[in-house]
Amino acid sequence: MEFKTLAHTHIDELLSVFNYSFSDYVVPFHLTKEVLIAKIEEQKLDMNISVGAFEEGKLVGFIIQSQKNENAESIVYNGGTGVIPESRGKGLVRKMYDFIIPVLKERNATSLLLEVIEGNHTAIRAYENLGFTIVRRLLCxxxxxxxxxxxxxxxxxxxxxxxxxxxxxxxxxxxxxxxxxxxxxxxxxxxxxxxxxxxxxxxxxxxxxxxxxxxxxxxxxxxxxxxxxxxxxxxxxxxxxxxxxxxxxxxxxxxxxxxxxxxxxxxxxxxxxxxxxxxxx
Structure with a gap:
């Protein structure tokens, strides 16, 4: 397994893995290429600080992120985490964070931020084990x-x-x-x-x-x-x-x-x- 940023990953590969990863999600959804491109642009997601897990050269997991500096704080936002079903259970989310956190610290990041569906207990526990804490509840x-x-x-x-x-x-x-x-x-x-x-x-x-x-x-x-x-x-x-x-x-x-x-x-x-x-x- 290899971990690296998504700077050189083609949008089509990211789209395919994104949709496959979320096909059995708590709330399944499917993005078109145009919608994914719009999401990246609108949320200012930066592939240079986003990370992928690659198995035999193929993307099997990702964390796509953005960074903003505000009020003496530099926040990195997780705009989406996904791992394809066949590659789950290998601790890839933790390993991707282990890879990218030193990169983020070099960019003077001070905190990580993400959103998770309230009923997704597996993901909530996983993020709590990674040191995240719930700061507020958001209604959709x-x-x-x-x-x-x-x-x-x-x-x-x-x-x-x-x-x-x-x-x-x-x-x-x-x-x-x-x-x-x-x-x-x-x-x-x-x-x-x-x-x-x-x-x-x-x-x-x-x-x-x-x-x-x-x-x-x-x-x-x-x-x-x-x-x-x-x-x-x-x-x-x-x-x-x-x-x-x-x-x-x-x-x-x-x-x-x-x-x-x-x-x-x-x-x-x-x-x-x-x-x-x-x-x-």
């Missing part, structure tokens, strides 16, 4: 948006500039990696950012990816909540997407107000929950 919602008019005093406009100092002031919780400012700055070309205004004052906003019908961020000014602002933002998406189902992933479950709004007001279903896990290097 999907479904069709209930049509509600909302506050007609609120107007919706597309955002071209992103005053993150103002937008951050609307937050109660820090977004997970996929909705982080690091990933969204610069904003991917196919994303739509909508601002909610009362007069000339921005009172809320949303970042939406029409291709995958996913909402990456939504927040409302604390002084304007329960006044139909969020409803107007979702109604704007409903008008744009022709009534297709949408996804809102990784809502911190400590934000009970947000979870209640998404389920009871917007009509989305909390179909899955994840744990965010972290390890200090």
């Amino acid at each position: 919602f999907k479904g069709n948006i209930n049509h509600r008019e909302g506050n007609t005093e609120v107007t919706i406009r597309e955002l071209k500039n992103f005053p993150w100092n103002i937008l951050r002031s609307f937050w109660d919780i820090e977004p997970s990696w996929q909705g982080s400012v690091y990933v969204l700055e610069p904003m991917p070309a196919d994303y739509v950012a909508l601002g909610a205004y009362i007069g000339d004052q921005m009172v809320g906003y949303m970042v939406y990816g029409p291709t995958v019908r996913k909402i990456y961020q939504i927040a409302v000014d604390k002084n304007y909540r329960n006044r139909g602002v969020g409803t107007r933002l979702f109604n704007a998406v409903l008008q744009r997407n022709g009534g297709e189902a949408v996804i809102v992933n990784n809502v911190d479950d400590s934000s009970e107000e947000t979870g209640k709004f998404l389920s009871e007001r917007i009509g989305l279903n909390n179909w899955l929950s994840q744990f965010e896990m972290k390890r200090t290097l």
Whole structure:
């Protein structure tokens, strides 16, 4: 068995192993080449710090990662770990981390971050044995948006500039990696950012990816909540997407107000929950 970065691994080989590895996952899924390429680009995954396990020259396992420097911390995010069924039970995830951690330390990484489905007890135990601890629970919602008019005093406009100092002031919780400012700055070309205004004052906003019908961020000014602002933002998406189902992933479950709004007001279903896990290097 050989371990090396994925810097020289062809996307087609990674795609094949990715899909095979997740074919019997807790929530099985299958990516197209275009979706995998988009995932790598959007999550800023770096093949130079991603690692593969190779048997007789063929990829049999991988960890794909990204790194951001923020607030005196350098975090490496695991955007996906997979091992094909025939190669499981050999401790490959631990061995891949053993290989890549010295590389990450050379890049001054201070911590590792990942998400794991709440019911995937085998993976949770494996990551705990690798030194990861659960830091928060994240709720995933999907479904069709209930049509509600909302506050007609609120107007919706597309955002071209992103005053993150103002937008951050609307937050109660820090977004997970996929909705982080690091990933969204610069904003991917196919994303739509909508601002909610009362007069000339921005009172809320949303970042939406029409291709995958996913909402990456939504927040409302604390002084304007329960006044139909969020409803107007979702109604704007409903008008744009022709009534297709949408996804809102990784809502911190400590934000009970947000979870209640998404389920009871917007009509989305909390179909899955994840744990965010972290390890200090």
